Amino acid sequence: MRRLRFLIQKEFIQIFRNKALLPMMTLLPIIQLIILSNAASNEVKDVRIAVVDHDQSEISRALSNKIMANDRFSLLAAPFNKKEALDLMQLDEVDIVLEVPPDFEKQLYRGEAPQLQTLVNAINGQQATVGSGYLNGIIATLNKEIRRNEPLFFSGLPKHNEPVVVTSNNWYNPELDYPHFMAPGILAELTALLTIVLTAMNTVREREIGTIEQINVTPIKKWEFILGKLVPFLCLGLVLLTVGLIASKLIFDIPIRGNIGLIFAYAVVNLICVLGFGLLISNFAETQQQAIFVAFFFVLIFVLMCGLFTPIDSMPKWAQYATIPNPLAHFISVSRKVLLKGSGLADIKMEFVYTFILALLFNAAAVWSYKKQE
Amino acid sequence: MKAISIQNISKSYKDTKALDCVSLEVGRGQLFGLIGPDGAGKSTLFRILTTLLLADEGEAFVDGLHIEKDYREIRKRVGYMPGRFSLYQDLSVEENLSFFATIFGTTIDENYDLIKDIYVQIEPFKKRLAGKLSGGMKQKLALSCALIHKPSVLFLDEPTTGVDAVSRKEFWDMLKSLKEKNIAILVSTPYMDEATLCDKIALIQEGKILKIDEPEAMMAQFERPLFAVKTNSTYQLLNHLRLQSFTHSVLPFGECLHLVTTETLSPESIQEQLRLQGFIDVVVSKIRAGIEDVFLDLSHKAGNHA
Structure with a gap:
């Protein structure tokens, strides 16, 4: 024990x-937290649109407005x-082209269900789907308004059933505050990454x-050597x-709804897991450069x-x-669940189990492959 | 019981044979030198004996312990100083020493008298980081660390490579005093002039032991006449001598040539002969063979057999 302590x-x-x-x-995680949490946003803020109005009617102008x-x-x-x-789209000047057909207004009042065409530049998939989603929303509202404002015209027509109205409420992050969603994830990511890279490099x-040559010709046992690396880097990770938690609380005021002790308890298991992975990499690398490259690949x-x-749910099976x-x-799942949702131990037990198994596997492999080097 | 006993050890890396049937013995309190050029297999032998590497064939015992079966016990009893400086450069002199003392389950105080002579020289710098020491001081620290647990056998792999002449001399003096404490020392070096400082030496080349003997005896056994030839036009003379019938071998040695002849000749007659052939400023003198002459002669023979 004295040897391990030393x-x-x-x-x-x-x-x-x-x-x-x-x-x-200290500095790096804070900088990354600030930059990534603010920048890595899925919100689409500015959609550039061109409207080709073949109708030039009151309704089509109302749509433009x-x-x-x-x-x-x-x-x-x-x-x-x-x-x-389309030339404008080719030049990447606009993201969406909305085409209003001639006689749009006429057809609408006749109840013929005229068709609008939207052409979306899908080079940026996110921009395309979200942008056209917004646009559909606008058109739907307009549609409703016309029906409400001009009941006379539509009274003769077969009454459309009021569509099912969905009202939604954003739980756990009511204002859809992006940093609130990103910061806990980035925090988890940073902690894991830095510890993987640092251990891999240190041992190499x-x-x-x-x-290591000198150490090997001493009575130090393998588990002592591995533990001697694990414990300090575990502390470093914590x-x-x-630091990251304090920074995200101070800067983004992220909610801490769950038990903070639970986060740390899980972090210990997770850090042991990634440390084992780092050690495993280092056993197969001869130089720090090699270790960095291999670590980078996995990272x-x-x-x-x-x-x-x-989101994992939108990935293929x-x-x-x-x-x-x-x-x-x-x-990331644990840190979001506990921080934003206030989940308890029962809600994150699967994460605990998986991580525990992974920790065992990685560390066993690390000890085993270290043995092979002799 | 011998301190080190090696029997027919062989080791290959892929196609290259690093060690070919090496056998040797080192007694207690003996300073044994392993002399050979770079790539001769010296470090491989050290790594096998310090249980870092497994031999392909053969057996070896260190302090009476089998290098494979008793490797744990051996690691407690040997001191190893690798060819490359392998201490923690970001730890201070004192921290390095106490680190190695602790992992061997001892303290600096307990074995202080063993390292005292060496350590006092670097003690004034004990707060300095090991990486900031000069080459000579690094060697002293490494030796102190290898000695701190009172090993019975000491392995020093090229301890004086890259160290200045004064430090080298000091280092060998330290080894002499250690040997009196009944520690067996196996030391390797590519410097032939250090060979005479050992009790016994083994000449090694391309993984094969050429000869094992005491350095004095080895030099005395050199059978052929040997001359040192000095001239201003060394290169022309070298080429000229190579073609002579009396020449067995001729090789450049620093500023002169070492000429081995097949027959007994007087230096005057060689000088006269060369003068007739146009080499006017030649000085020839008969000399005693050094270890390097022996080594070159033996490696020449080994080369011819191959």
Whole structure:
């Protein structure tokens, strides 16, 4: 035990002596939190639209006005033919072209259900779907208003049944505050990432400098060596999490609805898991460069498939299964559930179980592959 | 019981044979030198003996313990100083030393008298980071760390490579005093001049042991006449001598040439002969063979057999 204590102590001395590490642990997460939470937004704020009005009627102008009145849209042009509008789209000047057919108003009053055409530039998928969604909303409202305001014209027509009215309410994040949604996820992501990279690099450094050679010719046992690395970096990860939590509370005022102790309890399991992964990488790398590249490869996959930027539910089935061995996905899920929703232990027990199994697997593999090196 | 006993150890890396049937023995309190050029297999042998690497064939015992079966016990009893400086550069001198003392379950105070002679020289810098020490001081610290747990066998892999001449001499003096404490020392070096400082040496090349003997005996056994030839036009003379019938071998040695002849000749007669052929400023003197001459002669023979 004395030996292990000394190994851990040595590691801490080295960590505190490393001038790059401390700013990395404090400043970097805060900067990333601020930038990512604000920037990584799915909101579509400015949709540029061109309206080709072949009808030039009262109703078609009302439609144009409505679009202009909406602050999410900016009406860029009102060309007289479709070709002109399509040229604008080709030049990437507009995102959506709305075409109003001739006799639109006439057909409407006749009850013939005229058709509007929207052409959406789908290069940016997000912009396209969200933008045309907004537009459909505007058209639907207009439709309703016409019917309400001019009951005489429509009285003779077969009465449309009032469509089912859906009212929605955003729970857990009522104002759809983007940072509230992103910050807990980014916090989890940062903690996991930095610890993976740092452990992978640290252990390889011992190999690079040759100290591992010296250590191997001592009575230090494998588990002592691995634990001697795990414990200090676990502490480091928890410090990082604390710094991040305080920063997101102060800057974004994120809600902390659940038990903060639960977050930390889960973080311990998750950090042991990712640390094991970092050690595993380091066992197969000869230099810090190699370790970084391998870590990067996995980190990219972990980040893009963890549900931070794209919801896991909208991934294809196989990809959804692929998130099970992704410790980041569980961490993000837990941190969102506990912070935003106030979930208790029972709600996150599956995440606990998966992460625990992963932690066992990664660490067993790390110890096993370290053995193989001798 | 010998401190180190190696029997027919072989080790290959893919197609290259790093060690080929190496056998040798080191007694207690003996300073044993492993002399050979870079790539001769010295470090591989060290790594096998310090249980870092498994041999393909053969057996070896360190302090009476089998290198494979008793590797745990061996690790408690040997001190190892790798060829490359392998201490924590971001820890101070004192922190490094107490770290290695602790992982061996001892303290600096307990074995202070063993490292005292060496450690006093770096003690004034004990708060300095190991990475900021000079080459010579690094070696002293590494030796202190390898000694702190009172090992019975010490493995020093090229301890003087990259160290200045004064520090090298000091280092060898330290080894001499350690040997008196009954510690067996296996030391490797590519410097032939350090060979004479050992009790016994093994010449190694391309994984094969060429010869094992005491350095004095080895030099005395050099059978052929040997001459040092000094001239201003070394290169032309070298080419010229190579073609002579009496030449067994001729090789450049610093500023002169070492000429081994097949027959007994007097230096005057060689000098005369060369003068007749146009080499006017030649000085020839008969010399005693050094370890390097022995090594080159032996490796020449080994090369011819191959």
